[in-house]
Amino acid sequence: MTVIFQNGQPISPKARGSVTALGNFDGVHRGHAYLLQSLRKQCPDRSLSVVTFEPHPRQLFFKEDAPFRLTNAEERNAALAAVGVDTIFQINFNTDFSSLSAHDFVHKILQEQLGVTHVACGECFAFGKGRSGNIDYLASETKSLGIGLTVVRPLEDEKGIISSSRIRHLLRNGHPKHAAELLGRVWSVQAIVQHGDKRGRTIGFPTANLLMGEHVEPMCGVYAVKIALPSGEIHTGVANVGYRPTFGHHNECRLEVHLFNFDQDIYGQEIKVWLHQFIRAEKRFDGLDALKQQITKDALDAKEFFNALELI
Known part of the structure; x- marks a missing residue:
């Protein structure tokens, strides 16, 4: 120890x-x-x-x-x-x-x-x-x-x-897989789940919200992720890193994680989130219907990524 x-x-x-x-x-x-x-x-x-x-x-x-x-x-x-x-x-x-x-x-x-x-x-x-x-x-x-x-x-x-600055550059440019090669493991963020504005649940995609804090901000956008709960449970999901332009400007970068087949209250818990694959850049949508349609596609892309990993 x-x-x-x-x-x-x-x-x-x-x-x-x-x-x-x-x-x-x-x-x-x-x-x-x-x-x-x-x-x-x-x-x-x-x-x-x-x-x-x-x-x-x-x-x-x-x-x-x-x-x-x-x-x-x-x-x-x-x-x-x-x-x-x-x-x-x-x-x-x-x-x-x-x-x-x-x-x-x-x-x-x-x-x-x-x-x-x-x-x-x-x-x-x-x-x-x-x-x-x-x-x-x-x-x-x-x-x-x-x-x-x-x-x-x-x-x-x-x-x-192989340096920390090179890995930061890769993350900021949307290359978590290349960053993982230099780290020797998938890059992760560990933070406490915060209460958000709960907009996600209104469109069928509830999220666990985390502040990036002192962590380097990876490229804003959508990622296929895994998370670990304090209990040790591992779950897969899709996450957005950024400032949520569809809902106006926000000063703090957030990591918003939607977990697949998950229905637990984890507010206040410290969780670990691994960013496995960059799916797309963050963008602004004209309304909730367009946003919901895109998130549905993002979730499918993330699921396909993890399904492909299991076949390797």
Whole structure:
């Protein structure tokens, strides 16, 4: 079971002495898994840990940017646990921490506080106030402290480096299947079902409504989806991501999910939604009849997609 230390919790003696990977790990994609596997292979007899940051540093420095995260903290930590991380050191990335020097990050955090014995990171890892610490500095300081260092080249495919930014680009352009290839799993959103305006049920398509929050907004439109309830039940459905132009402008991006053969009250429950296939772009309809006709077609397209998957 993965142990998580956060919000300045004291580090237990058992957690000290680990080998650790450094980074934000947004998405925990195949490149991140490769970094962790490389470290595990090099130090097989040591506990494997991750030093990561919450919130993502970009959220502190670029507050006006559009939401961009592939995974929130809970999703990221679950994904790290799934790839075999034993301990997660989740550092509160606030103004005070952002002012910490590169020297203090290595000496006070990595050595004194966490007691790590070996560090791994990507070639572009930078740290400390103003990103003043680079790989050469990290190598020098860790060597002086007797801490091992592994710098891992990024994992690439035929189109380039596998990165969080590349996956965001694919999602924003309506390519969830390609994003899944880089993630190593289907991209998902985890959020609490909200009360909506209940228009869907008036046309025979009730929906579970979720706010995208800090998640990156995929291309607005309709998707074939699966969901998981807190009970572990899995259901298929069709979902719309967007601002519902037929009903006027809305400021918040919503994920509205219609589940097939489903009649449960799930308001207030936290569900997980996987975006499997992009069906069509979001558009405005002249009235409810046209909208209902299109949703009927969308639902059939989603069902055909999942039926085809079962035949593979």
